[in-house]
Amino acid sequence: MNSTRPQATSQRLKVRRQLAAAAMELFATKGYEATTVDEIAAAAGVARRTFFRHFRSKEEAIFPDHDDTLVRAESVLDAAPAHENPIDTVCRGIKEVMRMYAASPAVSVQRYKLTREVPALREREIASVARYERLFTRYLLGQFDEHSHNGDQPLLAEVAAGAVVTAHNHVLRRWLRADGHGDVERELDHAFAIVRRTFGTLPAIAAAAPAAVASPRGEVLVTVARTDAPLSEVMRTIEEALHQPQR
CATH class of the missing domain: 1.10.10.60 (Homeodomain-like)
Structure with missing residues (x-):
């Protein structure tokens, strides 16, 4: 090594x-x-x-850790388990940003106050946030079935990524305004739970795989199940489809 x-x-x-x-x-x-x-x-x-x-x-000098944090966030996405909901993966990825701030609360609070006072620093901070949003949008877009949502996949990916980043930034700002006091990890998990309830069940956000089976009358039946769905759920989907009236 x-x-x-x-x-x-x-x-x-x-x-x-x-x-x-x-x-x-x-x-x-x-x-x-x-x-x-x-x-x-x-x-x-x-x-x-x-x-x-x-x-x-x-x-740019007062944001020394963003480049390395972006790399760590991308590593989280690259190493995501196949069964994990992509929204959960993105939430784990952006936690690297929160950990960066939480590692040095006093410095983070001082930097926050400076960015509120200096427009050029505020613009630099916004540019840094945009880099994370682009990273997460690309990742989520890659999880969609290309034939889903009538071509709206880019919009859905961007909106979902923006929701995760916004939730993170809301909690972060509140923590910084409190001078770095409070259980920021717990607050972040609460915010992510709200995002998951809204976006965590987006159809085809882990490409769905069609399964073809023969019905008792010899016809071919096509049903759809998520690739990360448990086997019991896949079998239940097929069984329900078999019992539906055939046209």
């Missing part, structure tokens, strides 16, 4: 967080507009070129 990659990743994240801490302190004391990249780099003890190896702009 190559140990240099984890070490390099750890060092990279350490420098990014140093720069983020320096940026937040300077923004809070000098103001966002008056703070320069050179000052941020100097306060973090690195060269200007080092700053630009990690961030493209000073507003």
